[in-house]
Amino acid sequence: MRAVCWQGVHKVGIEEVPDARLINPRDAVIKVRKAAICGSDLHLYDGYVPGMMRGDILGHEFMGEVVETGSGVPNLSPGDRVVVPFPISCGNCFFCSQEMYSLCENSNPNARLAEKFWGHSPCGIFGYSHLLGGYAGGQAEYVRVPFADVGPMKIPDAMSDEQALFLSDILPTGYMAAENCNIQEGDTVAVWGCGPVGLFAIMSAKLLGAARVIAIDRFPERLSLAHRAGAEILNYEEMDTLETLREWTGGRGPDACIDAVGMEAHMHGVQHAYDKVKQALRLETERPGVVREAIQACRNGGTVSVPGVYGGLADKIPLGAVVNKALTIKSGQTHVQRYMKPLMGRIENGEIDPTMIITHRIGMDDVPDAYQMFRDKEDDCIKVVVNLAS
Amino acid sequence: MAVSMTREPAIDRSLGWFSVGLGMAELLAPRAVGRMIGVGDRSTVLRMCGVREIVSGVGLLSGRAPATFAMSRVVGDVMDLALLGASLRSPDSNPSRVAATATAVAGFAALDVYASKVELQSSMAEAQQDVPVHASLTINSPPEQVYAFWRKLENLPRFMSHLESVTEGPQQRSEWTARLPGGMQLRWQSEVVEDQPGRLMSWRTVAGSEINHVGSVRFEPGPGGQGTQVHVEIYYGMPGGPAAAKAAQLLAMAPESLVTEDLRRLKQLIETGEIATTQGQPTGKRSMIGRMFSAEES
Numbered sequence: 215m216r217a218v219c220w221q222g223v224h225k226v227g228i229e230e231v232p233d234a235r236l237i238n239p240r241d242a243v244i245k246v247r248k249a250a251i252c253g254s255d256l257h258l259y260d261g262y263v264p265g266m267m268r269g270d271i272l273g274h275e276f277m278g279e280v281v282e283t284g285s286g287v288p289n290l291s292p293g294d295r296v297v298v299p300f301p302i303s304c305g306n307c308f309f310c311s312q313e314m315y316s317l318c319e320n321s322n323p324n325a326r327l328a329e330k331f332w333g334h335s336p337c338g339i340f341g342y343s344h345l346l347g348g349y350a351g352g353q354a355e356y357v358r359v360p361f362a363d364v365g366p367m368k369i370p371d372a373m374s375d376e377q378a379l380f381l382s383d384i385l386p387t388g389y390m391a392a393e394n395c396n397i398q399e400g401d402t403v404a405v406w407g408c409g410p411v412g413l414f415a416i417m418s419a420k421l422l423g424a425a426r427v428i429a430i431d432r433f434p435e436r437l438s439l440a441h442r443a444g445a446e447i448l449n450y451e452e453m454d455t456l457e458t459l460r461e462w463t464g465g466r467g468p469d470a471c472i473d474a475v476g477m478e479a480h481m482h483g484v485q486h487a488y489d490k491v492k493q494a495l496r497l498e499t500e501r502p503g504v505v506r507e508a509i510q511a512c513r514n515g516g517t518v519s520v521p522g523v524y525g526g527l528a529d530k531i532p533l534g535a536v537v538n539k540a541l542t543i544k545s546g547q548t549h550v551q552r553y554m555k556p557l558m559g560r561i562e563n564g565e566i567d568p569t570m571i572i573t574h575r576i577g578m579d580d581v582p583d584a585y586q587m588f589r590d591k592e593d594d595c596i597k598v599v600v601n602l603a604s
Numbered sequence: 605m606a607v608s609m610t611r612e613p614a615i616d617r618s619l620g621w622f623s624v625g626l627g628m629a630e631l632l633a634p635r636a637v638g639r640m641i642g643v644g645d646r647s648t649v650l651r652m653c654g655v656r657e658i659v660s661g662v663g664l665l666s667g668r669a670p671a672t673f674a675m676s677r678v679v680g681d682v683m684d685l686a687l688l689g690a691s692l693r694s695p696d697s698n699p700s701r702v703a704a705t706a707t708a709v710a711g712f713a714a715l716d717v718y719a720s721k722v723e724l725q726s727s728m729a730e731a732q733q734d735v736p737v738h739a740s741l742t743i744n745s746p747p748e749q750v751y752a753f754w755r756k757l758e759n760l761p762r763f764m765s766h767l768e769s770v771t772e773g774p775q776q777r778s779e780w781t782a783r784l785p786g787g788m789q790l791r792w793q794s795e796v797v798e799d800q801p802g803r804l805m806s807w808r809t810v811a812g813s814e815i816n817h818v819g820s821v822r823f824e825p826g827p828g829g830q831g832t833q834v835h836v837e838i839y840y841g842m843p844g845g846p847a848a849a850k851a852a853q854l855l856a857m858a859p860e861s862l863v864t865e866d867l868r869r870l871k872q873l874i875e876t877g878e879i880a881t882t883q884g885q886p887t888g889k890r891s892m893i894g895r896m897f898s899a900e901e902s
Contacts, residue, residue, distance in 0.1 A: 217888065219888030221888070227888075229889060231886040232886040233886065234886055235884070237881060237884050237885065238878040240878055268889070268890060268891040268894055269891070270887065271887060304875065305876075306744065306875040307744055307871075307876075308742070308830065308831065311744070319871070320872045320876050323881050323882060325868060326861065326864070347880070347882065349882055349885070350882070354886075
């Protein structure tokens, strides 16, 4: 079969690899119909996530058709159209039984590596480094899905592939980011980053009752989508973020701040240079400009929600502000399985149209170029969907 | 576990507290102590003895190198007897009190000698089983079930990756075979020392085995009935002769992380019915180094 493989920093290629097959009783093999490139895949592309090996098959956002199931997967049959959550979760452990699926204790065969970095290991994730299991990903013709009796969800006939695809990651991720804000009637939520996760966070914050959502970015095409999703827009190239947020909230600051940017934030001036240099020298693994700004902007007693991906160590985090302003910080890889069903309902009844963020539809051969285009935000790229259905 | 049972920590603790108490008295009220034991006013000497007592006492109570600290008390006792003898020449000493004190010190000396011997013996026993391994993990299943899975020793090779087979024999004995890198095998015989269903099991290897260890596994209910905390404790020893090299090879494989990985697989088997793996999955072309570590298909 053909698959998109990581071949080194800034090198992604299509390779002919052996077909995916069943390994454990609770596995299924899925023939991928649609896959997407995630913003977090760009951190792999840029080489900022440790534990990648040449030849790793990429991709953790995908949906497709079941072709084979193991003896432990009574819920699926060949031909079922399913969307697959990016966290691999057993459904049996302490965390799964509390619906904290991304913290599954049993799905990461390399848990010992993750424990060295973080103390404890999260779940395994498709195509997202050997720290998170080294599982082959879904930017491929076929993919093996472990614990297929727990993760994949059948797609109703009336729902298109593209409508269902983003239930695998970014829609639940944006939703959980907003849910983590504990939004109260009348709240103002500020969202840094109007990529796919930021846009879904904006829509979700509105659905959860936020009176105002302020979207922060610098790319006009992204800001205009944010505006369409119901946000007031703040272009940080034209306005000072902290000053503007203070002014727009009557001096109090947003009730909640969402960092939908993560480890490769673009900032201005000295701060950006400082983080660029330290990251290049591997003295820190992140450029945490957004999380700093979110902490600084947030109102007293507010919440900073971090769906953006960070992997290691960040410098100059204003912990003093966290303490003295009594902030709550919430984060985590998304417990996708918890949100798939209710969000599928919201798609079905038209509350959310996930397809509005798609800007590029390509075939597998164009994937390597698309990584570079998406990373550089060329051609107003916001979301790339790869069509694999032949 | 089996090793620590052979110690006599009660004696250490009593002697330890006695040392600390006596030391404090000598340090803080040397005149009163001097009158009591009949040596008169020897404040400086008694204060120094007090410091020595406190060091021995704290050392014994700390539980580190107990044989050394018990031996330091024996030395102290001999010093005390010598000092008592010398004090008789002084005019302000009280001979009958000094005699009574000397008798008491001699009694303590005997106890100290006994304690230090016990400690020396047990530290020697420990020296033979000198590579300790501890690992623990919580499993989302009641202690009785985890115990039952483990107690059926034939199950162990399903999650202990280096084990080839375990065969249970008569009289609580079992035959074990482990794989070593390079296709070598390591064999030993083990016997159950203690078996409390649903709670714990301990074992030791039988003489003539190629590797020498004692171990225990405890199954403790998690707080609020949340599953089972499994605690494994093993002390490996080095056998002599031709087996030594093989045993060293096993120990070089970092037994602590081996046991931790084994527990992880046990947890996966019990909780999910299978062991998470990527072995056999497809991959693109690996680099040369990647090929050395990879068990996938490419």
